[in-house]
Amino acid sequence: MTMMIRMYIHKYFGSLHVLKGVSLEVTKGEIVAIIGPSGSGKSTLLRCMNQLERIDQGFIEIEGIVVEAAGDIDVKITATSQEVRATYRKMGMVFQSFNLFPHMTALGNVMEAPISVNKVTKAAAVQIAEKQLAKVGLLDKKDAFPSKLSGGQKQRVAIARALAMNPDIMLFDEPTSALDPELVGEVLSVIKKLAQEHMTMLIVTHEMGFAKEIADRVIFMDEGEILEDSVPKEFFENPRHPRIKTFLEKML
Amino acid sequence: MMDHMEYILNILPFILSGLKLTAKIYVATLVIALPLGLLAAIGKVSGSQFIKKVLFLYTWIWRGTPLLLQLFFMFYGLPVIGIRLSPFAAATITYALNYGAYLTEIFRGGIESIDKGQYEAAKALGMSYAQTMRRIIIPQTVRRVLPTTCSEAVNLVKDTALLAVLGMPDLLRIATQIFTRDFNITPFVVAFVLYLIISSVLVKLFGKLEKMYSIYE
Numbered sequence: 001m002t003m004m005i006r007m008y009i010h011k012y013f014g015s016l017h018v019l020k021g022v023s024l025e026v027t028k029g030e031i032v033a034i035i036g037p038s039g040s041g042k043s044t045l046l047r048c049m050n051q052l053e054r055i056d057q058g059f060i061e062i063e064g065i066v067v068e069a070a071g072d073i074d075v076k077i078t079a080t081s082q083e084v085r086a087t088y089r090k091m092g093m094v095f096q097s098f099n100l101f102p103h104m105t106a107l108g109n110v111m112e113a114p115i116s117v118n119k120v121t122k123a124a125a126v127q128i129a130e131k132q133l134a135k136v137g138l139l140d141k142k143d144a145f146p147s148k149l150s151g152g153q154k155q156r157v158a159i160a161r162a163l164a165m166n167p168d169i170m171l172f173d174e175p176t177s178a179l180d181p182e183l184v185g186e187v188l189s190v191i192k193k194l195a196q197e198h199m200t201m202l203i204v205t206h207e208m209g210f211a212k213e214i215a216d217r218v219i220f221m222d223e224g225e226i227l228e229d230s231v232p233k234e235f236f237e238n239p240r241h242p243r244i245k246t247f248l249e250k251m252l
Numbered sequence: 253m254m255d256h257m258e259y260i261l262n263i264l265p266f267i268l269s270g271l272k273l274t275a276k277i278y279v280a281t282l283v284i285a286l287p288l289g290l291l292a293a294i295g296k297v298s299g300s301q302f303i304k305k306v307l308f309l310y311t312w313i314w315r316g317t318p319l320l321l322q323l324f325f326m327f328y329g330l331p332v333i334g335i336r337l338s339p340f341a342a343a344t345i346t347y348a349l350n351y352g353a354y355l356t357e358i359f360r361g362g363i364e365s366i367d368k369g370q371y372e373a374a375k376a377l378g379m380s381y382a383q384t385m386r387r388i389i390i391p392q393t394v395r396r397v398l399p400t401t402c403s404e405a406v407n408l409v410k411d412t413a414l415l416a417v418l419g420m421p422d423l424l425r426i427a428t429q430i431f432t433r434d435f436n437i438t439p440f441v442v443a444f445v446l447y448l449i450i451s452s453v454l455v456k457l458f459g460k461l462e463k464m465y466s467i468y469e
Binding site for chain 1: 367369370372373375376377378379383387388391392395467468469
């Protein structure tokens, strides 16, 4: 099995130790749900992987290439900065707050990175963008600006935007937390579609049913540590840690 | 009444020649001050510590002292230390630096008001910082600062009247000269109306721009 991600991370916000030596390995095609109470470091973990936060100690390896190494650690970055950038580009990210570019149409949002980062022609970018919008079921909204879209539609455009860069790994940071309950389903079904295509995914979520259904592994984080890392069936039916039991009881 | 119209038509060519100078300096000032303000704002947001310090001094001095004093300095101060500029150059440079300083702060505020999620989304897509600024942040900033920029543009019309104090034959100066010559208040009324027309046209123009930029809201 190809290793997609290996990492070991310490992260501080000031004097607050938010990630206390979190180790994680993810193989190709694996779908990992990361759950846990707020403030447990789930989002920070995801954000560290994509360089939105810098790690204080540890390393991050993506597809065999060390992209980040910090502090007292044996791992070194051997790749050129160009290779490192190219490797980061293999990860797409979807945010809780969508972060669509408000001054661009849905199509423009999806076209932007292929044009400015991958330097494809405009015509090629239109093709890519239309294909991805069709995939999330929003081709008919391609000319709409984000302000005219519902939350669920916005998030689906955001997913299309990330997919347009042809990522090997998708990071989802609470993709449905900002949505009205009736809009959650459409976003989850797009993610399920990606799961059927064996996209490697890390999903921070509060949707327990979804995690149970889609994930190959469930990781439970609390106070900056991974308390449990197991298959969904075992996790939900027979959690080892008492803190997980309390958490699950509160969620259900 | 007929006499009155005839008098106005008589003095109008002179007044319009003053208006021409006003317009020239006005346009030259904006052509320099707008890019200057934008660049300096980007420098203030993302420049090195050194650049930030230099820009702090720039806006601190030019916003913190009277425009008229700045004009006096350029017109009468610089020649003392051996720098001789044409009146047109001295005026344009002073206005451009003064308005550039105000626009710097307006644009900086605009840039800083953009949600940081926009930077994160761009970064996650692999866009460089420069690409992010050019494609994502600045276009949104322009929309946000249009109303304040509009009032600066209108202020500048009125501030050009300070040229009269320096003896430059601008709209107000010419009107004043005719007033002294004929001891007739009409040239002032004409100037009054002309200033008002220019300001109104500007406000209309910016309103159109705002509408154009608002399609995504």
